[in-house]
Amino acid sequence: MTTRTHAASAGDPLERSADRAFRLPVPALLGSLALLLLACLLSATQGAAGLPVGGVIRSLLDAVPLIEVDRTLSSQHEAVLWQIRLPRTVLAALVGASLAVAGAGYQGVFRNPLADPYLLGVSAGAGLGAVLALGFGLNLALGPVAALPMAAFVGALLAVTGSVLVARGSFRNPATLLLAGVAMAALFSAAQTFALQRLDQTRAREVLSWLFGRLAADGWHPVLLLLPYVLVAGLVLLLHARHLDVLRLGDDEARALGLKPARSRLLVVTAATLITAAAVSVSGLIAFVGLVTPHIVRVLVGHSYRAIVPLSAVVGGGFLALVDIGARTLTAPAELPVGVITAFVGAPFFCVILWRRRHDA
Amino acid sequence: MSSPTTRSPAVLRARDVQVAFGGVQVLAGVDLDLHRGEWLGLIGPNGSGKSTFLRSLVGLVPSTGQVHLGDGSVPGPRDVSLMPQSPELPPGMTVVEYVLLGRTAHLGWLERESPADRRIAVDALHRLGMGGFADRTLRGLSGGETQRVVIARALTQQAPVLLLDEPTSALDPGHQVEVLELVDDLRHRDGLTVVAAMHDLGIASRYADRLLLLERGAPVALGTPHEVLQDSLLSQVYGWPLHVHHLDGHLVVVPAPRAPRHTGAVSATEHCTPPGRRGSPTHHPLDPDRTQEVS
Numbered sequence: 001m002t003t004r005t006h007a008a009s010a011g012d013p014l015e016r017s018a019d020r021a022f023r024l025p026v027p028a029l030l031g032s033l034a035l036l037l038l039a040c041l042l043s044a045t046q047g048a049a050g051l052p053v054g055g056v057i058r059s060l061l062d063a064v065p066l067i068e069v070d071r072t073l074s075s076q077h078e079a080v081l082w083q084i085r086l087p088r089t090v091l092a093a094l095v096g097a098s099l100a101v102a103g104a105g106y107q108g109v110f111r112n113p114l115a116d117p118y119l120l121g122v123s124a125g126a127g128l129g130a131v132l133a134l135g136f137g138l139n140l141a142l143g144p145v146a147a148l149p150m151a152a153f154v155g156a157l158l159a160v161t162g163s164v165l166v167a168r169g170s171f172r173n174p175a176t177l178l179l180a181g182v183a184m185a186a187l188f189s190a191a192q193t194f195a196l197q198r199l200d201q202t203r204a205r206e207v208l209s210w211l212f213g214r215l216a217a218d219g220w221h222p223v224l225l226l227l228p229y230v231l232v233a234g235l236v237l238l239l240h241a242r243h244l245d246v247l248r249l250g251d252d253e254a255r256a257l258g259l260k261p262a263r264s265r266l267l268v269v270t271a272a273t274l275i276t277a278a279a280v281s282v283s284g285l286i287a288f289v290g291l292v293t294p295h296i297v298r299v300l301v302g303h304s305y306r307a308i309v310p311l312s313a314v315v316g317g318g319f320l321a322l323v324d325i326g327a328r329t330l331t332a333p334a335e336l337p338v339g340v341i342t343a344f345v346g347a348p349f350f351c352v353i354l355w356r357r358r359h360d361a
Numbered sequence: 362m363s364s365p366t367t368r369s370p371a372v373l374r375a376r377d378v379q380v381a382f383g384g385v386q387v388l389a390g391v392d393l394d395l396h397r398g399e400w401l402g403l404i405g406p407n408g409s410g411k412s413t414f415l416r417s418l419v420g421l422v423p424s425t426g427q428v429h430l431g432d433g434s435v436p437g438p439r440d441v442s443l444m445p446q447s448p449e450l451p452p453g454m455t456v457v458e459y460v461l462l463g464r465t466a467h468l469g470w471l472e473r474e475s476p477a478d479r480r481i482a483v484d485a486l487h488r489l490g491m492g493g494f495a496d497r498t499l500r501g502l503s504g505g506e507t508q509r510v511v512i513a514r515a516l517t518q519q520a521p522v523l524l525l526d527e528p529t530s531a532l533d534p535g536h537q538v539e540v541l542e543l544v545d546d547l548r549h550r551d552g553l554t555v556v557a558a559m560h561d562l563g564i565a566s567r568y569a570d571r572l573l574l575l576e577r578g579a580p581v582a583l584g585t586p587h588e589v590l591q592d593s594l595l596s597q598v599y600g601w602p603l604h605v606h607h608l609d610g611h612l613v614v615v616p617a618p619r620a621p622r623h624t625g626a627v628s629a630t631e632h633c634t635p636p637g638r639r640g641s642p643t644h645h646p647l648d649p650d651r652t653q654e655v656s
Contacts, residue, residue, distance in 0.1 A: 013493075014457070014487065014493075014495045015479075018483045019476075021457045242468075245458070245462065246462055249451065249462065252445070253448065255421060256421060256438060256442070257438055257463065257466060258437065302453055303451065303453030304458065
C-alpha cells in the first residue's frame with residue numbers, strides 16, 4: 001500500500017500546486033494586457049490618415065493625470081486621434097471583450113464548447129430587437145436603460161430561452177443546442193428581413209449596414225452606451241467563474257457538492273445575454289469572437305473558467321481591435337464590415353474545432 | 362457479531378423513503394438507521410434501487426418520506442458526500458483542482474477558497490497517497506488513481522457520512538481491495554459512516570457491518586453479512602442459484618454452474634427457485650412489512 005506519506009509541510013510541491021490552483025494566471029494576464037495595449041496603439045495610428053506613433057504616445061501620456069508631456073501632433077491630428085480613432089479603438093476593444101466573455105459564459109454554463117452568442121441565436125434575437133427599435137421606433141426604454149439596448153436585450157433573451165427550450169435540457173450535447181440555435185437564428189433573421197422589407201430603402205440600407213457588424217465612428221457616444229453593461233455584466237460573469245468550474249462536473253455532482261446549478265445558470269445566462277445585447281446594439285452582428293476567443297485562451301491558460309473569463313475579455317478586446325484595423329485599411333478608402341472579417345477568420349477556426357472534436361471522440 | 366452500530370446513536374435516519382419515476386415506483390419505502398463509524402453494504406441485482414437510494418439520500422432524486430440527521434435536521438452537502446458511480450472527469454482539470462471543488466459546500470455564494478480550504482485538499486491528497494499527482498490531469502490517471510482522487514474530493518467535503526456508488530466496479534481485484542482498505546482506514550480513524558452499493562457480495566461482506574438487500578426497490582433483508590447472505594434468499598433475489606461458502610472466515614458467493622446441456626442433470630438447480638420465478642410469497646419485494654429485520 002502506498003497510502004502512508006509524510007504529512008504536508010510548508011513549501012512542498014503539493015502545497016505550491018494547491019496554492020496555484022484556480023488562481024489568476026498573472027503572467028498570461030499581463031502579457032495579453034500588453035498585447036491589447038499594443039493592438040490599441042496600432043489601431044489608433046492606422047487608417048485613412050496615418051498618425052505618427054511617437055506623437056500618439058505623447059498625446060496619450062499627456063492625457064494621463066499627473067503626467068505632462070509635450071504634445072507634438074498637429075491640432076488636426078489631435079482631433080482625428082481623440083474624436084475618431086480612439087473612440088473607435090476603445091469601442092472595438094469593448095465589443096470584442098463583451099462578446100468573448102459572453103461566449104466563455106455560455107460555454108461554461110451549457111458545458112458546450114461550441115456555444116457562442118452568434119451560434120445560439122442570441123445575436124440574431126438582439127438584432128431583431130435592435131431593428132425594431134431603430135427602424136420602427138419600438139420603445140421599451142426602462143429607467144436608465146435606453147430603448148435600443150433594451151429592445152436588443154429582450155430579443156436576445158427570447159432567442160436564448162427559445163434555444164434552451166428547443167434543446168429541452170440536453171444542452172450538453174453540442175449538436176442539439178447548436179441546431180436549436182440555428183433554428184432560432186433562422187427564425188429571428190427571417191423576422192429581421194421581414195421588418196427590413198417594411199422600411200423605406202434609405203432607412204433599410206442604413207439599418208442593414210449596421211446589422212452586418214459595423215463599428216460606428218460616432219465619437220464617444222457608443223462607448224458610453226456600452227460601458228455600464230460591460231462593467232455590470234462583466235463583473236457578474238467574473239464573480240461566477242467559480243460556479244462555472246463546479247458546473248464542469250455536471251449538474252448532479254455540482255448539486256451534491258452544494259451548488260445550485262439552476263440559479264447559477266440563470267445568473268450567468270442573463271449576464272452573458274445582457275452583455276451580448278449591449279454589444280449588438282452598438283455594433284451589429286459580429287460573429288465568432290465569442291466562440292474563438294475562449295478556445296485560444298484555453299490553449300494559453302488551461303481549462304479553469306476563473307482564468308478563461310478574465311483572459312477572454314482581454315484577448316477578445318485585442319482581437320477585435322486588430323480585426324478592426326483590417327476592416328478600415330484592407331479595402332481603403334472603402335470600409336469592410338468588421339463582422340465580415342471575423343467570419344472569415346472564425347468560420348475556418350470553427351471547422352478546425354469540429355474536426356478536432358471528431359478525432360477526440 | 363459486535364459492531365459499533367448497536368452502541369452509538371444514529372447519525373442518519375431514513376424513514377419510508379420512496380422514489381417514483383413517471384409513475385413507476387423504483388424505491389418502495391426504505392427504513393434505515395445509520396450509526397457513526399458503521400459500514401453499511403447496499404446489495405441487490407441491477408435495477409434494484411441501490412443507486413436511487415443513495416441519490417435520494419443527497420436529494421438528487423425527488424423522494425417522499427423522511428431523511429434526517431441525528432439532531433433532526435435535513436442533511437446537506439456538508440453532512441453527506443456522494444462518490445458517484447461514474448464520476449465526470451472534465452477535460453483539462455487537474456487533480457488538485459478537482460479535489461478543491463470538494464470545498465464548494467463550505468464556501469459562500471461569491472466566496473473563494475481560503476488557505477485553510479487549500480490545506481484541507483492537500484491533506485486529503487496526502488492521506489490517499491496522491492501527493493505526487495496534484496498537477497496531473499484527471500484523464501491521464503489510471504482507474505485506481507482516479508478512484509483515490511474521487512475519494513480525496515469526498516474527504517475534502519468533510520461530511521461525516523460517505524456514500525459510495527459501486528466504488529470499485531471498474532477496478533481489478535487488487536485495486537478493488539486497495540481502495541476499499543483505504544476507505545476502511547478512514548472510517549476507523551475519523552469515525553466516518555460509510556454506505557457502499559456493491560455488486561461483489563464477497564467483498565461487500567468483508568467490509569460491511571450490515572448488509573441491506575434490495576429487490577426491485579424494496580428492502581428484503583437487513584442484517585449482518587452472515588445473516589443476509591443465505592443461499593435460498595440470494596438465489597431467489599438474483600434469479601440464479603447462488604451458493605455461499607465460508608473460506609478462512611470470509612464469505613464467498615459463487616453462482617452455481619449451468620446444468621450440462623446433454624446429460625439432463627439438474628442437481629445444481631433442483632433446490633432453488635429457477636430464474637424468472639422471482640417474488641414468491643415468502644419475500645414479497647414490494648411489501649416493507651415483510652422485510653426480514655434481523656439484528
